[in-house]
Each structure stands twice: as structure tokens, then as C-alpha cells.
Amino acid sequence: MGKIIIGKNGSKKEVITRKASSLFRKKGFTATSMRDIAEAIGVEAPSLYNHIESKNEILKDICFRIAKMFTDHLREVELCRKSNLEKIENIIRFHISMMIDEFESVYISDHEWKHLREPFLTDFTNQRRNYRSRLAAILQKGIDNKQINAVNPYVAVLIILSALSGIEGWQKSGKKIDAKLLEENMIKLLIEGLRNK
């Protein structure tokens, strides 16, 4: 058991967050203890408390970092001069890239956010609801100008986000097909399903 070793690219807190993420995903947040995290890093549990308050703080950091990335991207898309269908395509592509590049954190923020403590739980729940409403609003605009199929935007958001979560299956089953092929096929299926012909 030694000191927390810091890699080239990170503060001590980043090292802790990385190891904790991996445990949260494999064992689940509830089943992971501070002792487990300390063991994975190779330090004594008490020394962790010099850097973080609790495993809840790590969960909060992960969830809010990911939420910010999605929200910042959505803001950009909302402001850009593209058609509504192109905006949806852009958002789907961003989700796919996040599910590939930030899989561990996205998985945790999707599956373990219910363990957040107040006031963060309410804040995060509102962010999720807000994000879905803004997606639905883009879809509605596209439906209004006849570019997007007349579907219920709530159902469309449900289908798109659920389909994207299917990438978890691809990650877990050993990425049997190429990431680029996965992306292009998802876009083809979902965007052609939405396009008004």
C-alpha cells in the first residue's frame, strides 16, 4: 500500500474517479465501498478521504460532467443553422461517440444517477427531463415543417434514446462489429425512420 500514483494526465482526484468509475460499472454503485476503491488504487482507505469526501461525491462528479457534455453539445446544435433532421442526426452521432469514448462514465450516469443525494438528485433529474424536452422540441419543429414524419415526439425521443442505449450491448458483447459501421447503420435506420418522404 503506497501513495496515490498520479499519471501524466491527471490529478489525484482524477485517478480516484477513474478507478471508482470502473468499479461502479462492474459492481454497481451500491455494492462498491470506499475500501474497494482504495484497494483498486493500492492505498489505505483513510488516505482517500484527503482527496474526496465520499463515493457519492465521485458519482456526482461523473454524472454532472457527462450531463454538461451532453447539454453543451445540445446548446451548440440548437444554435446552428441546420435543418431539424440534420440536428437530430448530429445529436445521435454525438450520443454514439459518447457511448464509445466515454462509455464507463455514460453508463454510470445512466444507470446509477438515482443514488445521487439532494440537492444533486433533483438538479440531475431536471437536467434529464429538460434534455429530453429540448430533443422533442427539435423533432416537433421538423414535424411542423414536414421534414420529419408525423410521429409523437415523446415516442420518438424514447425510441432514439433507447436504441442508443443498445450500444451497451455492443460494448459488453465484445464489439463484434466496427464502431463506424455501427454508427452509420444506426443513423441510416433512425434517420430514415424519421424522414418524411
Added chain:
Amino acid sequence: MGKIIIGKNGSKKEVITRKASSLFRKKGFTATSMRDIAEAIGVEAPSLYNHIESKNEILKDICFRIAKMFTDHLREVELCRKSNLEKIENIIRFHISMMIDEFESVYISDHEWKHLREPFLTDFTNQRRNYRSRLAAILQKGIDNKQINAVNPYVAVLIILSALSGIEGWQKSGKKIDAKLLEENMIKLLIEGLRNK
């Protein structure tokens, strides 16, 4: 605490399975004990063992009953004289009806099957894999005869089944929209995404 009361429509085992299902879905299989099941029914735990061996037996019954329903339906669809795209539509509609009429059992068989014991675990895993392959085979035939968009069938199965699991969100969030509207919108989006134009 009394005897197990039998409803009009069920054997003692069916009553137990129904109560256990509800607990497995709410608390998860691991967190549910035989004592919890007995309490929910209103009997002493030991009297449960007159009817079932273990909670694993209940899980096995649920998973295999649901798997049989899906497999029987798929067999029927495979043998019918419809186009491959119509077959896929038929299968999607069956999944939606199962997610609505048999939600609790479908949810458990989807989320808790990993707790099955051998030889059932291997059997069930094979059935899942087999089901997906047969869906992919129908898609491939439709792609070959140019009725279905040239997508990777593995990705298409992933998207369809993940999108369908989104109905869990609809169930949990209080079914804000009508079931029929949900079904028609899912069909429109997924089938139009697959249709080769």
C-alpha cells in the same frame, strides 16, 4: 398469517409466482428473500417450501414461460406467407404487446436471467442467442430481396430490441401516452427506417 389463498384463476404456485414477480421487479431478484415472498402472500416462510423449492425455481419458471411465448410466436411468423418486412413488423408488434400485457415477467426475464442456475442458465442464454439470430436471418432475407434497407442485420436487431426495451421507461413514467399510439409510432419509425425505398 394463514394459508395460501387461491384466486379463481390460479394454483397455489401461480399465486406465489405472481407475488414473487412483483417483488423481483421492484427490489430485484438478489434482494428478494423467500421470507419477503411469504410476507407478501401472508403466510409463514416454511409453508412456501411445500409448493416451491427456491426463489430460483420461480425465476426459472418466469424466464422459460416468457422465452417460450416469444419462441412460439417467432416460429409461427417464420412459417407464415408474409414478406420479410411484414414479418419484422409482426414481431415488433408482438414484443410491444408482451411489454404491455406481461410487463412484469418480461422485465424480469430481461433483467434477472443472469441469476438462473445451470443447466438453465446455458439453456436460456442459447435461446436468447438463437432468437436474435433468427431475427437477423429474417432481416437478411429482406435485405437480399431488396425489400429492406442494406443495414447490418446485427445492428438492426440491436436497435429494434433496444428501442422496444424503451417501453420500460413508458411503463415506469406512468404511461403518459396511449398504448395504441405508442405502438403505431414505434412501428412507423422502425419499419420506415428499415424499408428500402
